[in-house]
Amino acid sequence: MEALVELERVKKHFVIRDGILGRRRRFVHAVDDVSLSIVRGETFGIVGESGSGKTTIARIIPRLVNVTSGSVKFSGIDICRASGRELMLARRRMGIVFQDPASSLNPRVTVAASIQRPLQLAGLPAKEARDRVREVAELVNLGTEVLDKFPHELSGGQQQRASIARAIVLRPEFVILDEPTSALDVSVQAQVLNLLLDLQQRFSLTYLFISHNLPVVRYLCDRIAVMYLGKLVELASTGVLYREPLHPYSLALLMAAPPPDPKMRNRRRFILTGDPPSLTNPPQGCRLHPRCQFAVERCRVEEPELRDYGSGHLAACHRIGDLDLGFAM
Amino acid sequence: MSRKRTYLKAAKNGMFITGTVLFLTVLLVAVFADRIAPHKYDEMNIEKAFIPPGRAYLFGTDEFGRCLFSRIIYGSRIALKIGLMVVAIQISVGVSVGLLAGYFGGKLDMILSFITDLTWAMPPVVLSLAIVTVLGPSLERVVVSTALVSWPGCARMVRSKTQSIKNMPFVEAARALGESDLSIIVRYILPNTLGIVIVLTTLQLPGAILSTTGLSFLGLGSQPPSPDWGLILSEGVNYVSKAPWISIFPGLALIYTAVGFNLMGEGLRDILDPRT
Amino acid sequence: MAAKLLEVSGLEVQFDTSSGPVRAVRGVSFDIAEGEVLALVGESGCGKSTTALSILRLVPRPGEITGGRIVFDGVNLLDLDECSMTQYRGKQISMIFQNPLVALNPVYRSGFQVQEAVMLDKVPPDRAWRAALNVLKQVRLPDPEDRARSYPHELSGGMRQRVMIGMMISRFPRLLIADEPTTALDVTIQAQILDLLDDLRHEKRMSLLIITHDLGVVADIADRVGVMYAGALVETGDVTEVFEKPLHPYTQLLLKALPRGPKNELRLESIPGGVPNLSNLPPGCPFHPRCQRRLDICSKVEPETLEIHPGRTVRCHLVGGESFWKR
Incomplete structure (x- = not known):
C-alpha cells in the first residue's frame, strides 16, 4: 500500500474583500484541515455538494491553487515547496479532466493540436508526437477523422474523450477526474465510465474521482471521502460506506439520489432539512448541526474530530456509537 | 489542413472580399498616387477656381483652382498613415495592457486599470494641444497623441475578456500541463480575444481619422496645402453652398475607406474564428 | 379511470433554421389524467423541453407548432387566440424551470x-x-x-x-409542468424538492408533468412515463411496467447504462455513438444506428406507434412484428 498522493492538514482560505476600498476582509474556508492519502492503483472518490471543497482539492494537488497551510506530497515530491522545474516534472505525471467538455479544449486550435501540445512541451519530436496522438486517440475510441476538427464540431462525448486523451497522452500515473461525466447524457456517460475503467486497467492508473453523483462514484471508486463545507466528514472503502455509513451527512448523501427503480419508492428516506450554510460564516461546532436531526448540545459547541473506527474507516461525528445509521442500505 | 480551410473560408466570405477589395484600391491609389493623379496636389490655378466636377476636372476644383481629384488621391496616403499608426499603437498598447491586467490581476491590475481610467478621462484635444504647443504642429504628433488616448477602450475589453477566459478549464488544463504564463497568454488567451480586438479597432479607425481632422481644423495637425481629407473637408465647409463638391468628395473617400476597413475587419473576425 | 385533463395528439414542432426546417417534435401523443404524474424522460435534444413549452404555447422563435392538438379540459389550446391563452398560463397550467437562479x-x-x-x-x-x-x-x-x-x-x-x-x-393550477426541477440543485436539496412536489400533488390534487433526464426522478415520483428519442415518443407506459419490462431497445439500454453498484459487479451497458442531430436524422428508425438488434427494415421505414394495451405504447419494429410474438 504505497501512497501516491498525500495531503496533510491542508487548508485553503480564499479572501473576499468588501466594504469601502476592500478594507473588510472575509475568509472562505474552502478546504479546512483535510488529510488524506491516495494509494497507488486505486480510484479514490471525493463526494460532496457545491461548496464542499472537493473541486478545490482537485486543483490543490497539481498546485493550480496554492494551499494556505499544510502539505501536499505527490510520489514523495513536496508539491507546495517544489521549484518551477520540479513542479513541471511532477505535473507531467498527472493528468486532469474537467467537468465541462465544451470549454476544456482551446476553441481556436484543432483537437489534434490540443492533444499534441503536452508532448510538444515535453520536447518530443513532432513526428513522434503525431504518431502518439493517433495512438492515444485510438485508445479513447476517438476516430482519426475527428482529430482535424475544432472542439465545437464535436459532440459532448467526443469532446470529453479528447480531454481524456490529452490527460493521458504523457502516460501519467495519476489522473484527476473532476466531475468528468456530469455534463454528459446517460448513454454517453456509460461509454466514458467504461473507457475510464479500461484505461485504468491497461495503464495501472491511479484516479482521483470527484463527483456529486453517488451511483457513479460507487460504480467507479474503491474508497470514498465525503466532504461537507470544506471538512472531511467520513472516509471509507466503498463497500463499507454503503453498508454502514457512520456520519449522518454521508447517509443523507447516499440516500438522496432516487434509485432508478419504482419498487424502491417506499424505501426509508433520510432527508436533511435546510440548505448548506454560507462558507464565509460556517456554523460553530459540527458544521452539519443546523441540518442534522441527531444534533445534541455538544454538536453545537464542539467540533468533532476525525477518528478511526477500524480498518481505515474514518468519521467525524459526536454521535457515532449512539446511532445506528446502517439501516435501509 | 487548417490553413487551407482558412483560405477557403476567406474565399467564401463576402464581407471580407468586399472589404479587402475596397481597402486594396485605397492602398493602390496611395502607392501609385504620383502616376494616377493628373496634377500635383498643391498645383494652384486661380483662374480655374470653383469649376464643378466635369470632364476637365473629375471632382472639380477648389477655391485656389487645385484639382480635387488629385488632392484626394494624394490624401489617401495621409489617411492610411493615420489609420495604420492609430491601429498599431492602439492594438499594441491596449492589448498588452488588457492582457497583463486581466491575466495577472492583483496589484498589477490595480495599477494598469488606474492608468487606463486616467487615460480614458483625458480629453484628446487637450493632450494634443499640450503636445503640439511644446513640440510644434505636425500631423504625426497629432496622430500619436490621438492614439495615446484611444487605447483604453481596447484595454478594458481585452481585460474583461481575459478575466473570463483565464478561468476556463482549457486554460487551467494548460497550466496543469506546465505551460508558462507567457505561453498561456500568447497561445490560449490572445487568440480568443482576437475577435473583439479586430472589430473594435476597425470600428474606431474612421473615428481616429476624423478626430485628427478636428485637430487639423484647429490648426494643430496637417497644415495647408496638405491634401489631408479632413483638411479639405473643413476648408470646403466655407464654400458649401457655392461649391458643395469640395466637401462631398473627401467625405465620400473617407466613407469608402472606413467601410472597406470595417467589412474587412468583420470578415476577418469570422474567418479567424473556427466556430463560424 | 380518472378523466383526462390534458390530451396531446400528433404534436409537431418545427424550427426554421438557416439550414432548413428542423423537426424538433415529431408526432408526439400522450395524455395526463387528473391528479396523475407523467414524466417525459430523454437525453439532451430529444425534444422533451420543447414538448413542455408547446403545451403553454411558449415555443421560442424560430420554433413553431406545425401540427397536432393540445386539448386541455376539452379545449384545444392551439385554437385559442393569444389573449385567451393567457387565461390558461399560470392559472390553469403553470411551469417551473430548471434554473431557479x-x-x-x-x-x-x-x-x-x-x-x-x-x-x-x-x-x-x-x-x-x-x-x-x-x-x-x-x-x-x-x-x-x-x-x-x-x-x-x-x-x-x-x-x-x-x-x-x-x-x-x-393560483392553484390544475397542471404543473416541471422542466428539470432538480437538475441545478445539490443532491440533498434535490431530495427535498422531489419530496415537496410529491406532497403538493397529493395535497392539491394537481396533475404533474415532469421533464427530466434522470431516471431516478422518474422512478421516484411518476405514475406513468414517456421515453423520448430524437423528437418522438418511443415508449410510454406505467412506470413500473416500463422499468421492469422495457420494450424499446433504447429504454432497455438506458436502464442498463445507469450505474447501480460497484464496478466489479457488472459492467455498464453503453449505447454506442451519440445522440443524433435533429437536423440530420438517419432514415427509418432514428435509433437504428445505435441499436444492436436492428432489422433490415429499421433503416428504411420509421416504425409506427403501437398500442400494446391502453396507456402502453411503443414505437419499434421489434415489437409487434413476427419476431416479437415468436419470442
Whole structure:
C-alpha cells in the first residue's frame, strides 16, 4: 500500500474583500484541515455538494491553487515547496479532466493540436508526437477523422474523450477526474465510465474521482471521502460506506439520489432539512448541526474530530456509537 | 489542413472580399498616387477656381483652382498613415495592457486599470494641444497623441475578456500541463480575444481619422496645402453652398475607406474564428 | 379511470433554421389524467423541453407548432387566440424551470413576486400578500415572513426553487409542468424538492408533468412515463411496467447504462455513438444506428406507434412484428 498522493492538514482560505476600498476582509474556508492519502492503483472518490471543497482539492494537488497551510506530497515530491522545474516534472505525471467538455479544449486550435501540445512541451519530436496522438486517440475510441476538427464540431462525448486523451497522452500515473461525466447524457456517460475503467486497467492508473453523483462514484471508486463545507466528514472503502455509513451527512448523501427503480419508492428516506450554510460564516461546532436531526448540545459547541473506527474507516461525528445509521442500505 | 480551410473560408466570405477589395484600391491609389493623379496636389490655378466636377476636372476644383481629384488621391496616403499608426499603437498598447491586467490581476491590475481610467478621462484635444504647443504642429504628433488616448477602450475589453477566459478549464488544463504564463497568454488567451480586438479597432479607425481632422481644423495637425481629407473637408465647409463638391468628395473617400476597413475587419473576425 | 385533463395528439414542432426546417417534435401523443404524474424522460435534444413549452404555447422563435392538438379540459389550446391563452398560463397550467437562479427577477423581493402572481386574479394587495405568505409556508420555505422580504440573491438555490414553485402554484393550477426541477440543485436539496412536489400533488390534487433526464426522478415520483428519442415518443407506459419490462431497445439500454453498484459487479451497458442531430436524422428508425438488434427494415421505414394495451405504447419494429410474438 504505497501512497501516491498525500495531503496533510491542508487548508485553503480564499479572501473576499468588501466594504469601502476592500478594507473588510472575509475568509472562505474552502478546504479546512483535510488529510488524506491516495494509494497507488486505486480510484479514490471525493463526494460532496457545491461548496464542499472537493473541486478545490482537485486543483490543490497539481498546485493550480496554492494551499494556505499544510502539505501536499505527490510520489514523495513536496508539491507546495517544489521549484518551477520540479513542479513541471511532477505535473507531467498527472493528468486532469474537467467537468465541462465544451470549454476544456482551446476553441481556436484543432483537437489534434490540443492533444499534441503536452508532448510538444515535453520536447518530443513532432513526428513522434503525431504518431502518439493517433495512438492515444485510438485508445479513447476517438476516430482519426475527428482529430482535424475544432472542439465545437464535436459532440459532448467526443469532446470529453479528447480531454481524456490529452490527460493521458504523457502516460501519467495519476489522473484527476473532476466531475468528468456530469455534463454528459446517460448513454454517453456509460461509454466514458467504461473507457475510464479500461484505461485504468491497461495503464495501472491511479484516479482521483470527484463527483456529486453517488451511483457513479460507487460504480467507479474503491474508497470514498465525503466532504461537507470544506471538512472531511467520513472516509471509507466503498463497500463499507454503503453498508454502514457512520456520519449522518454521508447517509443523507447516499440516500438522496432516487434509485432508478419504482419498487424502491417506499424505501426509508433520510432527508436533511435546510440548505448548506454560507462558507464565509460556517456554523460553530459540527458544521452539519443546523441540518442534522441527531444534533445534541455538544454538536453545537464542539467540533468533532476525525477518528478511526477500524480498518481505515474514518468519521467525524459526536454521535457515532449512539446511532445506528446502517439501516435501509 | 487548417490553413487551407482558412483560405477557403476567406474565399467564401463576402464581407471580407468586399472589404479587402475596397481597402486594396485605397492602398493602390496611395502607392501609385504620383502616376494616377493628373496634377500635383498643391498645383494652384486661380483662374480655374470653383469649376464643378466635369470632364476637365473629375471632382472639380477648389477655391485656389487645385484639382480635387488629385488632392484626394494624394490624401489617401495621409489617411492610411493615420489609420495604420492609430491601429498599431492602439492594438499594441491596449492589448498588452488588457492582457497583463486581466491575466495577472492583483496589484498589477490595480495599477494598469488606474492608468487606463486616467487615460480614458483625458480629453484628446487637450493632450494634443499640450503636445503640439511644446513640440510644434505636425500631423504625426497629432496622430500619436490621438492614439495615446484611444487605447483604453481596447484595454478594458481585452481585460474583461481575459478575466473570463483565464478561468476556463482549457486554460487551467494548460497550466496543469506546465505551460508558462507567457505561453498561456500568447497561445490560449490572445487568440480568443482576437475577435473583439479586430472589430473594435476597425470600428474606431474612421473615428481616429476624423478626430485628427478636428485637430487639423484647429490648426494643430496637417497644415495647408496638405491634401489631408479632413483638411479639405473643413476648408470646403466655407464654400458649401457655392461649391458643395469640395466637401462631398473627401467625405465620400473617407466613407469608402472606413467601410472597406470595417467589412474587412468583420470578415476577418469570422474567418479567424473556427466556430463560424 | 380518472378523466383526462390534458390530451396531446400528433404534436409537431418545427424550427426554421438557416439550414432548413428542423423537426424538433415529431408526432408526439400522450395524455395526463387528473391528479396523475407523467414524466417525459430523454437525453439532451430529444425534444422533451420543447414538448413542455408547446403545451403553454411558449415555443421560442424560430420554433413553431406545425401540427397536432393540445386539448386541455376539452379545449384545444392551439385554437385559442393569444389573449385567451393567457387565461390558461399560470392559472390553469403553470411551469417551473430548471434554473431557479435566473427564473426569479433579481430586483424584486421574493414575497412580492409571489404576491404579484396572486394579484393577477384581481385579488386586493393585502389579501394577496397573505396568500403569498401562505403559499410560501406550503412550499415549506423556512421563516416565510422573513424570506418573503428577501431578495432572490439572498436566498439559497433550494429556497429560490421553493419560492419559484410557490409562485407557480399560488393560483392553484390544475397542471404543473416541471422542466428539470432538480437538475441545478445539490443532491440533498434535490431530495427535498422531489419530496415537496410529491406532497403538493397529493395535497392539491394537481396533475404533474415532469421533464427530466434522470431516471431516478422518474422512478421516484411518476405514475406513468414517456421515453423520448430524437423528437418522438418511443415508449410510454406505467412506470413500473416500463422499468421492469422495457420494450424499446433504447429504454432497455438506458436502464442498463445507469450505474447501480460497484464496478466489479457488472459492467455498464453503453449505447454506442451519440445522440443524433435533429437536423440530420438517419432514415427509418432514428435509433437504428445505435441499436444492436436492428432489422433490415429499421433503416428504411420509421416504425409506427403501437398500442400494446391502453396507456402502453411503443414505437419499434421489434415489437409487434413476427419476431416479437415468436419470442
